[in-house]
Amino acid sequence: xxxxxxxxxxxxxxxxxxxxxxxxxxxxxxxxxxxxxxxxxxxxxxxxxxxxxxxxxxxxxxxxxxxxxxxxxxxxxxxxxxxxxxxxxxxxxxxxxxxxxxxxxxxxxxxxxxxxxxxxxxxxxxxxxxxxxxxxxxxxxxxxxxxxxxx
Numbered sequence: 001x002x003x004x005x006x007x008x009x010x011x012x013x014x015x016x017x018x019x020x021x022x023x024x025x026x027x028x029x030x031x032x033x034x035x036x037x038x039x040x041x042x043x044x045x046x047x048x049x050x051x052x053x054x055x056x057x058x059x060x061x062x063x064x065x066x067x068x069x070x071x072x073x074x075x076x077x078x079x080x081x082x083x084x085x086x087x088x089x090x091x092x093x094x095x096x097x098x099x100x101x102x103x104x105x106x107x108x109x110x111x112x113x114x115x116x117x118x119x120x121x122x123x124x125x126x127x128x129x130x131x132x133x134x135x136x137x138x139x140x141x142x143x144x145x146x147x148x149x150x151x
């Protein structure tokens with residue numbers, strides 16, 4: 001795959017994640033009050049939660065500007081990694097998932113001062129599609145780092 005194709009794929013994944021995340025959050029904001037809960041499937045509920053931190057509420061008491069700086073720095077490192085490793089398998093996927101997920105949550109934080117989480121499983125904190133993309137992006141990044149170049 002060429003460098004251009006890899007960047008295009010990463011961009012397409014980024015856009016798909018960002019649109020899906022923001023669309024689902026808009027639906028939840030329009031149909032649930034903060035704290036309100038609805039059953040989706042057995043054991044899976046929609047509940048509107050405001051998360052003022054990052055993963056699992058980490059940095060929850062920190063000002064928005066500090067959280068944004070930490071996330072932007074991490075994304076800068078990711079983009080540098082991708083630019084230097086564009087020929088690694090799954091690097092484009094990891095980059096698109098991580099950028100899309102982070103952008104979706106940063107948009108919430110800048111617009112509302114908190115991230116809108118809405119998927120609730122038993123015994124697990126609420127999360128959203130951006131969080132799923134970030135988690136899958138980390139897994140893909142591990143594979144990209146471990147994979148030999150150009151395969």
